[in-house]
Amino acid sequence: MSVKSSLFNFTVTDRFLKYVTIDTQSDPGSVTIPSSEKQKDLGRLLVTELQTIGITDAHLDEFGYLYATIPSNVGKSVPVICFCSHMDTAPDCSGTGVKPLIHKNYQGDDIILPDDPSQIIRMAEHPDLKNQFGNDIVTASGTTLLGADNKAGVAEIMDACYQLVNHPEIKHGTIKILFTPDEEIGRGVDHVDINKLGAYACYTMDGESAGNMENETFSADGAKLIIKGVSSHPGFAKGKMESAIKIAGQIIAALPFELSPEGTDRMQGFVHPVGVEGHVETASIDFIIRDFDDAKLVEQADVIRKVAGAVLKSFPSSSYELQVKPQYRNMKSVLDKHPQIVEYGMEAIKRAGLDAKLCSIRGGTDGSRLSFMGLPTPNIFAGEHAFHGKHEWVSVQDMQKAVETILHLCMVWEERS
Structure with a gap:
């Protein structure tokens, strides 16, 4: 089956606009787990939404980790794969009172953020905007970060869950969902239950430009x-x-x-x-x-x-x-031992109609540590840009392409098993 945008009533934008209004900043000075209790506010909402979709085992554990399972809908054996995003936002810039705005049909003009007109998103400073003509750009209002890092990834995985449940013609093996707290302060997988996931491979949805996949971190x-x-x-x-x-x-x-x-x-x-x-x-x-x-x-x-x-x-x-x-540590040393995990991700990006590009990331993801915990985990684009600041932005169309990529990836694993 070929996944096409026209086949789906995407929910990713509505979900994203809702999620970013929930303050989930992690706190590097805290010794609690999670570092801020408010991260569980989003976790509880996501559990309710997943259960409403029909994913009955969705639950939030005592540490603020969300686990859920979409059962296989095929008779053959397919390796279990997982999709992961983090729920917290960075402590570098305020995440309280986020007011998301959609700037429709972007044509290259400066985007002036209304709550602080001195905050201006210019194409000269954000080169990827050159790829966004005609798209709808989501920003915050000028006094906070947006939270696309990583609520874009959360919304994309949530929409993919919705599509998988409502489109049984998409053939797939068992899919695991993992949402983590405290990634931004380096504690994102401290209490992940790898055995509960039982997955062979995982993909974080926490990257930047549409089409990019990262197999190497700092x-x-x-x-x-x-x-x-x-x-x-x-x-x-x-x-x-x-x-x-x-x-x-x-x-x-x-x-x-x-x-x-x-x-x-x-x-x-x-x-x-x-x-x-x-x-x-x-x-x-x-x-x-x-x-x-x-x-x-x-x-x-x-x-x-x-x-x-x-x-x-x-x-x-x-x-x-x-x-x-x-x-x-750099996850490339682990991923190089499992080349099909990256290969299938690149194939899924291509099937979504994008130019697939394998990149290195000047940073880390939950996948860095998950890979060394026995769960190889490359990073796929979520469309987020200008992380951790007031100029953070994401496009509606890139988020939709990320959803398509997840669906294609599920099918690639089923087809090649």
Whole structure:
């Protein structure tokens, strides 16, 4: 069977417009699971919608993970596949009071966001808008992020579930659905029950441009540089005080620009300070370290040590300690062992009428860690752009193509089993 847009009454846009109004920001400072209880608000709504569709086992567990199953509708054995998106939005920009707007029939003009007219989405700054002429662009109103990362993916999977249940002529094996909390703060699969999924392969719907599929992510470490200075009464500090705060500032300023996020692109990694805390006696800098090559993570941590050591030469009574912890690894090493998982995804994108492009992502997805947990998981486009900021946007037509891609992917696995 060939899936065509004309065959379906897409629900993805209505679902997306509803989901983005629910505040689901994760909280990196929280120790609870999930990090913010409000993420469960969306999870409970999704469970109700899935059960209404007819997916009776849909449920939300104590950790805020949603699981659901669409049973096979064929007699032969087909590997179980899973589709996954995350429900949380990034803590970098407000997700409270999101007001989604649809800008119909985009023709290349600047998109001025009405609640803050200084927020303008320009084609020159968002090159993928060149592919959106005639499409309907969804944005927020100017004071919040939109939440397309990753509620576009959630809405696409939900619409695909609706279509699969209502179109039994689409032949497929058992399909598992997984929606996760806390992906944006690196905890998205901490409590996933892999055995409950029982899947052979998984696909996250969390990518950017229509037609793109990603089989390679950054490898990632987190690092904390702890600086121990010398405190003294400021009235009597001459020749005694060595302020840990000032030392931290000098270390940050001395980091090489060519190893910063703003100074790198494509396959280049970076060292990025993301947080500073401190007092005169003790200060700390939190870093994220990223590269596609695991070995270079070690080299980049050494850069931090060298910079810190050089700065501290001027502060002989002070010292530092660097703590490095692994976060996730490049999923390509796992996916290369299961080439058909990526091959079938590329075929599904082509069948949806798109130019399929295999890409690397300068970031990570839940799939990075799922792959190393025994569930190989490449990433398929969701159509989301300008993540984590007020200029975030997605097009209605790209979301519909993502739904078609999911349906085609289900059929490809059935056909080739």
